[in-house]
Amino acid sequence: MALLRRYALPVVLIVVALLFPLWNSFLEETVDVNLMYPVIVITVYIMLALGLNIVVGFAGLLDLGFVAFYALGAYVVAWLASGHFRQVSVAFGTTATSITGEEVPGIHLSFWLVLVLAGAFTALCGVIIGAPTLRLRGDYLAIVTLGFGEIIPRFFQNGDDLGGFNLTNGTIGIKAIDSPGFPFLPDSLSAWQRFGTLELYPWFYTILVMVLVTIYVNVRLQDSRLGRAWISVREDETAAAAMGINPVTTKLWAYALGATFGGFAGAFYGAFIKNVFPTSFSFNVSIFILLMVVLGGMGNIYGVILGAIVLQGTNFFLLPQIKTWVNSIGEAVGNQALATVDIPKYSFFIFGIMLVLMMLFRPEGIIPNRQRAEELHDETGSGDAMGGAIRA
Amino acid sequence: MATGEVTKGRSGGLLESARASSWQTRIAVAVTALLLVLLFVQAVRDPAQFFSQLVIGVTNGAIIALVALGYTLVYGIIELINFAHGDNFMIGSFVGLTVLAGTFAGIGLFSPITGDSGAFLKVVGVLLALVVAMAVCGFVNVAIERVAYKPLRNSPRLAVLITAIGMSFILQNLGLIWKGPAQVAFPELVSSANILPTDAVVFRWKDLFVLGMTVPLLLGLSYFVRNTRQGKAMRAVAQDKEAASMVGINVNRTISITFLLGGILAGASGVMFGLFNGITVFNVGFFQGLYAFTAAVLGGIGNLTGAVVGGFLIGIISSMADQYIGVEWTSIVIFSVLVLVLVFRPRGLLGDRSAVQGGGS
Numbered sequence: 001m002a003l004l005r006r007y008a009l010p011v012v013l014i015v016v017a018l019l020f021p022l023w024n025s026f027l028e029e030t031v032d033v034n035l036m037y038p039v040i041v042i043t044v045y046i047m048l049a050l051g052l053n054i055v056v057g058f059a060g061l062l063d064l065g066f067v068a069f070y071a072l073g074a075y076v077v078a079w080l081a082s083g084h085f086r087q088v089s090v091a092f093g094t095t096a097t098s099i100t101g102e103e104v105p106g107i108h109l110s111f112w113l114v115l116v117l118a119g120a121f122t123a124l125c126g127v128i129i130g131a132p133t134l135r136l137r138g139d140y141l142a143i144v145t146l147g148f149g150e151i152i153p154r155f156f157q158n159g160d161d162l163g164g165f166n167l168t169n170g171t172i173g174i175k176a177i178d179s180p181g182f183p184f185l186p187d188s189l190s191a192w193q194r195f196g197t198l199e200l201y202p203w204f205y206t207i208l209v210m211v212l213v214t215i216y217v218n219v220r221l222q223d224s225r226l227g228r229a230w231i232s233v234r235e236d237e238t239a240a241a242a243m244g245i246n247p248v249t250t251k252l253w254a255y256a257l258g259a260t261f262g263g264f265a266g267a268f269y270g271a272f273i274k275n276v277f278p279t280s281f282s283f284n285v286s287i288f289i290l291l292m293v294v295l296g297g298m299g300n301i302y303g304v305i306l307g308a309i310v311l312q313g314t315n316f317f318l319l320p321q322i323k324t325w326v327n328s329i330g331e332a333v334g335n336q337a338l339a340t341v342d343i344p345k346y347s348f349f350i351f352g353i354m355l356v357l358m359m360l361f362r363p364e365g366i367i368p369n370r371q372r373a374e375e376l377h378d379e380t381g382s383g384d385a386m387g388g389a390i391r392a
Numbered sequence: 393m394a395t396g397e398v399t400k401g402r403s404g405g406l407l408e409s410a411r412a413s414s415w416q417t418r419i420a421v422a423v424t425a426l427l428l429v430l431l432f433v434q435a436v437r438d439p440a441q442f443f444s445q446l447v448i449g450v451t452n453g454a455i456i457a458l459v460a461l462g463y464t465l466v467y468g469i470i471e472l473i474n475f476a477h478g479d480n481f482m483i484g485s486f487v488g489l490t491v492l493a494g495t496f497a498g499i500g501l502f503s504p505i506t507g508d509s510g511a512f513l514k515v516v517g518v519l520l521a522l523v524v525a526m527a528v529c530g531f532v533n534v535a536i537e538r539v540a541y542k543p544l545r546n547s548p549r550l551a552v553l554i555t556a557i558g559m560s561f562i563l564q565n566l567g568l569i570w571k572g573p574a575q576v577a578f579p580e581l582v583s584s585a586n587i588l589p590t591d592a593v594v595f596r597w598k599d600l601f602v603l604g605m606t607v608p609l610l611l612g613l614s615y616f617v618r619n620t621r622q623g624k625a626m627r628a629v630a631q632d633k634e635a636a637s638m639v640g641i642n643v644n645r646t647i648s649i650t651f652l653l654g655g656i657l658a659g660a661s662g663v664m665f666g667l668f669n670g671i672t673v674f675n676v677g678f679f680q681g682l683y684a685f686t687a688a689v690l691g692g693i694g695n696l697t698g699a700v701v702g703g704f705l706i707g708i709i710s711s712m713a714d715q716y717i718g719v720e721w722t723s724i725v726i727f728s729v730l731v732l733v734l735v736f737r738p739r740g741l742l743g744d745r746s747a748v749q750g751g752g753s
Binding site for chain 2: 060062064132133136137138139140142143144146147148150151154155157158283287290294345346348349351352353354355356359360363375376
């Protein structure tokens with residue numbers, strides 16, 4: 001019975017997620033790209049939110065520059081699986097082939113290898129950024145991460161002429177990134193041999209597996225020695241240090257793990273949209289992911305997933321719908337401003353209000369983590385970290 | 393003999409302090425010295441260009457310093473990075489623009505003041521724009537504090553920071569709804585003509601205008617914080633809220649007044665930014681705000697003198713980066729300064745002594 005209670009909900013949710021595309025094709029004759037595309041993006045954001053949840057929810061560090069790792073992951077895929085570096089020609093297990101059978105210019109590695117490399121690279125960057133900064137106090141750390149979150153996309157923007165070397169192709173970005181795929185599969189599984197732009201099921205299942213792995217890691221981390229160390233550092237760093245926990249190492253682990261998942265998500269996203277450009281990695285994205293974590297419930301895995309689904313769902317489905325409603329009302333009453341207003345343009349107005357209201361009335365989120373809720377409602381003192389840490 | 397001993401003692405002390413300083417400090421000093429030498433070489437090579445750029449830097453620095461004071465005042469008193477402050481600055485520039493256009497919400501109040509208007513009308517227009525913007529921004533800042541920050545005064549500090557970020561987005565999008573996504577032009581009311589007789593170094597009327605408006609504001613603020621009863625109350629609250637309330641200081645009112653002061657400075661700064669640069673845009677507050685925050689941190693957050701020094705330094709650094717590194721790298725340079733200062737010297741150049749000492753000494 002206890003076993004049932006523990007595993008029933010996750011199993012049901014996983015089965016629903018796995019069967020989702022079947023349900024879709026059951027309802028409609030053809031594959032609905034207009035539905036599958038947003039669903040895949042939502043899933044990418046679930047992964048990002050879970051990555052940020054390790055940093056913000058578990059370790060209590062406010063990271064305002066999470067988009068940097070997302071961008072780094074995407075650029076790693078762009079460098080290692082596209083024709084960008086045409087000076088060289090390296091190919092390994094790739095899906096990219098030329099019709100004439102010649103060597104394809106550029107570095108073309110297998111997506112699966114690149115995915116691992118992207119995770120390792122962003123983890124390394126997380127450690128490099130985190131090592132000197134993590135001893136800072138909470139709000140200073142937030143601003144430093146914000147600084148890095150701005151520096152890295154700007155560097156990509158200006159990186160088309162680094163002493164004559166074109167690293168990032170500037171604002172145009174890197175285009176024509178290779179599709180993932182399993183080239184060794186028989187031809188009967190052509191959709192899986194090389195993921196196509198219209199055949200979205202392989203993409204969906206890939207990111208779903210990636211998210212499930214992320215969730216598994218999150219769940220295991222939560223109850224691990226490291227997870228308990230995060231809680232103690234979050235609540236009182238001095239006391240934790242007195243008990244023999246190294247706060248900097250503990251925080252660094254959170255930062256690096258969060259960065260890794262950000263890198264994975266970025267790598268998948270880069271391959272999925274096939275082009276990366278610096279403008280898609282703005283500060284707004286960092287805040288959007290943060291809002292997912294805050295709205296759903298910091299530190300609660302179900303909550304964070306729900307937050308990502310609700311917010312990206314709002315972005316993709318609800319706001320265009322509201323726009324249609326408002327515009328038709330405007331037309332009916334003859335108000336020009338209402339008839340032409342572009343609601344999705346003001347999405348961050350709505351998200352800003354949500355952020356403020358959540359913090360004012362329910363800082364623990366929709367599905368709270370019990371411990372975090374208690375920390376956030378602790379009125380005895382103003383804490384330093386995201387909850388807890390009463391100052392003397 | 394005696395002199396020799398003193399000299400020896402001094403040099404010994406210097407050596408000791410050099411030994412005691414960490415490798416980080418030494419590297420920082422070395423890098424700064426190298427950059428200054430490079431800058432000096434450029435200045436010798438083309439002094440006219442260097443000094444013209446320096447003037448622009450100082451003027452921009454004055455605008456940044458006013459915003460930085462808003463960050464530092466608020467941080468000094470409630471230890472909050474008021475993220476919405478930069479967007480309040482943007483609101484200030486929009487209000488100024490609206491006043492100069494003479495219409496509000498479709499109601500024409502007076503004919504727009506443009507570059508062709510008479511000198512008297514221009515002066516009145518600019519002053520009116522400044523006063524209205526200062527009043528509106530002061531009010532907005534107080535309202536934000538009341539609605540969004542006050543209920544969270546006992547919450548974890550980062551919860552308030554998240555609220556401030558939310559408020560920043562709300563203000564930014566209000567600006568977007570108000571004036572649209574494109575850059576909007578300011579009328580050219582202050583002449584861009586060079587005051588100096590030579591063409592070599594450029595010091596325009598605009599520069600004089602900004603500096604001439606900033607100095608009285610800075611002096612006024614300094615007088616207020618040091619010499620008035622309310623300023624004394626502010627310093628007391630910054631030092632210890634509980635003790636301050638025990639001796640009969642109205643803490644809530646004092647915090648509101650601090651936000652009011654910050655808003656007033658941001659409003660003035662916003663209008664001057666628009667008049668100086670000729671344009672403004674809904675998201676100008678994000679970068680200007682971050683530059684100003686960098687200035688506040690560089691000078692030592694909570695330290696009023698520090699914010700002003702930091703503001704001028706950041707203005708000069710950004711204009712030098714514009715000239716000698718490339719405009720597209722300027723924001724990277726400023727953000728790097730922010731990161732480096734926070735990592736290696738989080739208390740800033742002058743130390744974060746909060747508003748307690750009124751800055752300085």
